[in-house]
Amino acid sequence: MEINVDIGGTFTDCVATGDWPGGPRTAKALTTHHDLALGFFRAIESIATASGFGVDDMLAQTDTIRYATTLGTNALIERNGPRLGLLTTAGHEHTVPIGRCRQWADGLPAQVTRDLPRARRPEPLVEPEQIAVLKERVDVNGRVLIPLRDDEVADRIQDLVDAGVRGFVVSLLNSHANPDHERRVREIIESEYPSTYLGRFPVILTHEISRRSGEYARTMTATINAYLHRFTADRLSHLRDELRRRGYRGELLLVHNSGGMGTLAATTPIHTVHAGPVSGLYGSRHVAAAHGFDKVVTTDMGGTSFDVGTVVAGSVRFYDFNPVIDRWRVQVPMMDISAIGAGGGSIARLDAVAGIMVGPESAGSDPGPACYGQGGTEPTVTDADLVLGYLDPKRYHGGELPLDVRRAERAIERRIAKPLGIPVAEAALRIRRVVDETMGSELFKSITVKGYDPREFTVFSFGGGGPLHACGYARSLNADQVVVPPHSEVFSATGAAGLERLHIYEQSVWEVLFNPLIKQVLADYTVFNSVIEEFETKANQDFAGQGFGPDDVEMAVELDMRSTGQLFVITIASPVKRLRTEADVAAVIRAYFDEYGDRFGDLALTREVGVSIDAIRLRSWIPREAPRPEVRTTTGNPTGAAAAWTGSRTCVWLDGPADTDIYDYGAVQPGHHIVGPAVIESADTTILVEPGWSGEMDAYGFFRMRQENMR
Numbered sequence: 001m002e003i004n005v006d007i008g009g010t011f012t013d014c015v016a017t018g019d020w021p022g023g024p025r026t027a028k029a030l031t032t033h034h035d036l037a038l039g040f041f042r043a044i045e046s047i048a049t050a051s052g053f054g055v056d057d058m059l060a061q062t063d064t065i066r067y068a069t070t071l072g073t074n075a076l077i078e079r080n081g082p083r084l085g086l087l088t089t090a091g092h093e094h095t096v097p098i099g100r101c102r103q104w105a106d107g108l109p110a111q112v113t114r115d116l117p118r119a120r121r122p123e124p125l126v127e128p129e130q131i132a133v134l135k136e137r138v139d140v141n142g143r144v145l146i147p148l149r150d151d152e153v154a155d156r157i158q159d160l161v162d163a164g165v166r167g168f169v170v171s172l173l174n175s176h177a178n179p180d181h182e183r184r185v186r187e188i189i190e191s192e193y194p195s196t197y198l199g200r201f202p203v204i205l206t207h208e209i210s211r212r213s214g215e216y217a218r219t220m221t222a223t224i225n226a227y228l229h230r231f232t233a234d235r236l237s238h239l240r241d242e243l244r245r246r247g248y249r250g251e252l253l254l255v256h257n258s259g260g261m262g263t264l265a266a267t268t269p270i271h272t273v274h275a276g277p278v279s280g281l282y283g284s285r286h287v288a289a290a291h292g293f294d295k296v297v298t299t300d301m302g303g304t305s306f307d308v309g310t311v312v313a314g315s316v317r318f319y320d321f322n323p324v325i326d327r328w329r330v331q332v333p334m335m336d337i338s339a340i341g342a343g344g345g346s347i348a349r350l351d352a353v354a355g356i357m358v359g360p361e362s363a364g365s366d367p368g369p370a371c372y373g374q375g376g377t378e379p380t381v382t383d384a385d386l387v388l389g390y391l392d393p394k395r396y397h398g399g400e401l402p403l404d405v406r407r408a409e410r411a412i413e414r415r416i417a418k419p420l421g422i423p424v425a426e427a428a429l430r431i432r433r434v435v436d437e438t439m440g441s442e443l444f445k446s447i448t449v450k451g452y453d454p455r456e457f458t459v460f461s462f463g464g465g466g467p468l469h470a471c472g473y474a475r476s477l478n479a480d481q482v483v484v485p486p487h488s489e490v491f492s493a494t495g496a497a498g499l500e501r502l503h504i505y506e507q508s509v510w511e512v513l514f515n516p517l518i519k520q521v522l523a524d525y526t527v528f529n530s531v532i533e534e535f536e537t538k539a540n541q542d543f544a545g546q547g548f549g550p551d552d553v554e555m556a557v558e559l560d561m562r563s564t565g566q567l568f569v570i571t572i573a574s575p576v577k578r579l580r581t582e583a584d585v586a587a588v589i590r591a592y593f594d595e596y597g598d599r600f601g602d603l604a605l606t607r608e609v610g611v612s613i614d615a616i617r618l619r620s621w622i623p624r625e626a627p628r629p630e631v632r633t634t635t636g637n638p639t640g641a642a643a644a645w646t647g648s649r650t651c652v653w654l655d656g657p658a659d660t661d662i663y664d665y666g667a668v669q670p671g672h673h674i675v676g677p678a679v680i681e682s683a684d685t686t687i688l689v690e691p692g693w694s695g696e697m698d699a700y701g702f703f704r705m706r707q708e709n710m711r
Helices: 036-051 055-060 071-078 150-162 180-192 215-245 276-291 381-387 405-420 424-448 466-477 488-496 526-544 582-600 640-644
Strands: 002-007 011-017 025-030 064-068 085-089 131-134 144-146 168-171 203-205 251-255 260-263 295-301 306-312 337-340 346-351 355-362 458-462 482-484 500-515 554-563 570-573 611-622 645-653 656-664 673-675 678-681 686-689 693-697 703-707
Touching: 002 036, 002 276, 002 488, 011 036, 011 488, 025 036, 025 488, 036 055, 036 215, 064 276, 064 488, 071 215, 085 150, 085 215, 131 150, 150 180, 168 180, 168 215, 180 203, 203 215, 215 251, 251 276, 260 500, 276 295, 276 306, 276 337, 276 458, 276 488, 295 424, 295 466, 306 424, 337 424, 346 381, 346 405, 346 424, 355 424, 381 405, 381 424, 405 424, 424 466, 424 645, 458 466, 458 488, 466 482, 466 686, 466 703, 500 526, 500 582, 526 554, 526 611, 554 582, 570 582, 640 645, 640 656, 640 673, 645 678, 673 678, 686 693, 686 703
Parallel strands: 002 064, 064 251, 085 131, 085 168, 168 203, 295 458, 458 482, 656 678
Antiparallel strands: 002 011, 011 025, 251 260, 295 306, 306 337, 346 355, 482 703, 500 611, 554 570, 554 611, 645 656, 673 693, 678 686, 693 703
8 A cells, every 4th residue: 555645835735546446545633733644644544544554554554655745834834943043155244144135036026026116025934144255265166275274164153053044055156166175164064062962953064955056045055054054854754753653654655746656765955945836746647648638737736736847758947957846946956847836825916006916815724715604705716716606615625615605606796796896796707707817827827938930839727726637727828728637636636646766966067068169079978977976876885774785776967058158948758878989069059959940949049059058867767657647437328418417507607607517437338428507526526518518537537628619
């Protein structure tokens, strides 16, 4: 048995696979933000009870638990990390306080960044008085210009300890080229203040977190890692110990934002930030490859956020190599997922200029939307969907969380309808239209900024609220079709089942492949090949510590490249793992031109310019077969979709109220064709087939919807 868990802002999703008939078992529980383990065990308990197990018995029969946590994200939001000290090279102590020119806008929604007079930099994780300088210097090639003095290091460490720091970040200039000085600083810290004094205070060296150039981003990557270290380690160790106490003897694997997973010992805290949505994107990647979808945009609408990612066969454009975590740009390869505050719990409000606005504030799971009856009073997207008749108040969350229609109507009436002088149903329609357009705009932007035509993409819709709004936000793309995968309400947790153990290694280099001034192609391959050989050795060592041999590991090389005179860098999948001949260099240059032309158009490509490599990256993983949806059988019922029909109720559409057919999702079989308007209900999600749309279930359980005028 295997258990996959994804903790979201409102619900904790759980999927368990085992030898029982009928496929995976799924469950959702409200996320308990004060202690994430509570929601985790409630979700497992729900599956255990439905399967006839006790929780301890189920855990005892489980081999693997894959866990996507929001611990790191929560710690950054709450700013409850330790007091950190930063040791850096003299003359560069202001790098972090000054930040980058765009730092005031990084991590903020567009409506906030437009308010320039109120622009503020983020509150620092390391205060200026907690920064100490060392008079040492290494140049960009790794040569020591000014040696490190041990006595000065000891004095600066003592200054920081006296200032009350509870952790150290060591970020010395050009340490990615020569890390000897950083290593020596750690040796002095450990000798001056042994573990009996420092306890578990982290000592983080930037070169161990990132081997790329860029002092600010590299320092912030290490700082965030140190800031989250103790908090994340304590909570996850507590969860592991509780699992052991309850009989679990398998591995606890943590989902990484890089698209892989690893054990607790092989996971750095920064890899857990934003890891939840990664499972859905990675799962979509496997589904797309297995079922012939060439270009897919994934949409995960939960209770708090709307997460968007793109999957294109053979492309690395679904990665962001310089992402923003909270308010800081870092150097951790992450799957490129954009998130906006547009979920079922997103709060609607009136703005004096813009009118109705939805999000990014969310009611979350506590108190939740007004209709939850848990103390929430603000109107949310879920309240609007309920008022419009799209949700069955008695069946929400499998009937465990009945909804109060009157509370939803009062909240919308008080905050939206009455101030605008319109009926409650009209106000609810406007709330829904605003959130759908917001999500549609994010979809359009996510695709076009990568150089693609949105009309070529299939929309994958999942999450508790995705299929309920899919027709609305897909309309802005003129997308060919919308696909709701099996177990869509917990698809991110399902996607975790296909994750592989993954390590990514990268280092900044400067290699000119073609110099246009002298018409010369790179002839010395020593640096290129030695970096890759070092990475391969490191990968084999890391996986050996997890019980895998060299024959178990697969590897791929990626390159950050640019044209001469351009600042913009693009990443390509290298066609070769070594440079041995001029033909290999030519193959790399052709791959760069192909990627550049596909992204920006052939007219933007000038092949006569020079081409250079900025960074070399090695991706290493342990391949495993991703679970495939089972082929569904039909009963041969001649009545077709009528067999899944359960009745009708009044729903409000743009043209007004209308009796709308209701279907049971569990009874919809392959070949059943449903014409909108229609509502298809399951325990934890609702598929809305809007007027002008139709849908059909295929043999693998994918419900495919199309606009009638697009057929």
